[in-house]
Structure formats: structure tokens, C-alpha cells
Amino acid sequence: MRWPPDQSAILALLLLAATALLLLQSFRLWQRGRVEARRAKRARTLGKRGERDAKRLLKKGKYRIEREQPTGRLDYEVDGQPREAVLRPDFLVRRGRHRYVADAKAGVDATDLGKRGTRRQLLEYALAFPEVAGVLLVDTERGEIHAVGFPGVHGRKPARRDPLPFVLGLVCGAGAAAAVVVLLG
Numbered sequence: 001m002r003w004p005p006d007q008s009a010i011l012a013l014l015l016l017a018a019t020a021l022l023l024l025q026s027f028r029l030w031q032r033g034r035v036e037a038r039r040a041k042r043a044r045t046l047g048k049r050g051e052r053d054a055k056r057l058l059k060k061g062k063y064r065i066e067r068e069q070p071t072g073r074l075d076y077e078v079d080g081q082p083r084e085a086v087l088r089p090d091f092l093v094r095r096g097r098h099r100y101v102a103d104a105k106a107g108v109d110a111t112d113l114g115k116r117g118t119r120r121q122l123l124e125y126a127l128a129f130p131e132v133a134g135v136l137l138v139d140t141e142r143g144e145i146h147a148v149g150f151p152g153v154h155g156r157k158p159a160r161r162d163p164l165p166f167v168l169g170l171v172c173g174a175g176a177a178a179a180v181v182v183l184l185g
Contacts, residue, residue, distance in 0.1 A: 051090055053140040054104030061145050063093040063102070063136075072101070072128030087128045090138075098133035100147075101125045104140050111139045113148065126153045 005013075051068075058065060070092040074085040091102040103125065105111045105118065113119050122135045126148075137146040 050104045050106045050140045053143075054090060054102065054138040057138055057140065057143060057145055058091065058093055058102060058136075061095070063095045063100070063145075065091050065093050066099070067092040070101075070129075072125065074124055074128040085124070085128075087124055089125045089129075092129075092132070093136070099131065100134050100136045101129045101132050102136040102138055102145075104138045106140045111137065111141070113137070113146075122148050123150055123153075126150050 055065060068091055069088050072087045072089070074087055076083050076085065089101045090104045093100050093102050103122065109115055110118060113122075118137075122137060126132075126135050130153075135148045135150075137148050138144075139146065
């Protein structure tokens with residue numbers, strides 16, 4: 001090859017370099033897709049195992065599973081426009097006369113209610129299922145079930161009773177009884 005190379009040799013080198021970079025990038029993307037597919041498959045496997053373990057824990061805790069993957073709807077607005085989010089917790093369960101939404105979690109971060117994501121997800125379930133008594137966090141790694149409550153949701157805030165109606169009813173009842181005694185007496 002003579003120096004300086006002619007234009008056709010430079011063009012051939014540039015095309016060769018571009019082709020090599022294109023092949024390298026294609027291989028990188030293909031490899032990333034394989035890694036993501038393996039990660040997703042592992043997550044599905046762990047999720048299925050976690051749900052199976054959660055079923056066992058719930059049954060051991062005397063909860064009866066009514067539905068798996070129940071659908072709940074959360075209504076909200078964006079700039080005055082109504083929107084809806086469809087939520088699917090793991091289970092709808094019953095113990096005694098109370099129903100609960102139960103969500104199976106595994107891992108330190110997933111079961112830590114100090115973590116905003118976990119807490120927000122459970123709060124969404126509480127809002128999307130107003131007919132239930134509360135939300136259960138099923139920690140499949142530790143084998144624990146935690147009842148999670150949010151004050152102001154599901155009647156968690158104790159109602160203060162006003163004694164005035166009771167006192168008025170008592171006074172009126174006593175007055176009526178006295179009037180009957182006087183009239184009949």
C-alpha cells in the first residue's frame with residue numbers, strides 16, 4: 001500500500017470499521033436481550049414460588065383464599081380529567097368475617113415498609129379495595145404475615161361519639177314516662 005493511501009482505500013477502511021461497529025452493537029443488543037429475558041424468567045419463577053409460599057403461609061395463618069390476582073380499580077384525576085388504574089394484588093383472603101387484600105413479597109427491600117415503593121403499592125391496594133378490612137404483607141422469606149393499616153382508610157380512624165343525642169334521648173324518654181305516670185295516676 002502506498003502512502004498516502006488513495007481515496008478508495010480510505011473509503012474501504014471506513015466501510016470496514018462501520019460494519020465492524022454495526023456488528024459489535026448488534027451483538028451487544030442481542031446479548032442484552034438475552035440477559036433481560038433470563039432475568040425476567042428468573043423473576044417469574046421466583047414470583048410463582050413466592051405466591052406458592054404465600055398461599056401456604058396464609059392457610060397456616062387461618063386465612064381462606066377467595067381469589068387470586070383480583071382486579072381492583074383506583075380512580076384519580078389529572079388536570080380535572082378522570083383516569084383509572086387497574087391493580088392486581090396477589091390475593092383476596094378472608095379470616096372470620098373480615099376480608100383482606102394480601103400481597104406476597106420477598107427480599108429485604110420488597111418487604112421493608114420504610115421503602116416508599118412498597119408502602120405506596122400497599123396504600124394503592126387499600127384505596128382500590130375499599131370493601132376490605134385491610135392489607136396484608138406476606139413476607140415469604142421470613143414466613144411472616146403483617147397487617148398493614150393506613151389511618152383514615154377502611155375505617156381505621158376511630159369515630160368519636162357525641163354523647164348529646166344519647167343524653168337528649170334519655171331526658172325525653174324520662175319525661176315521656178313521667179307524663180304517662182301523671183296522666184294515668
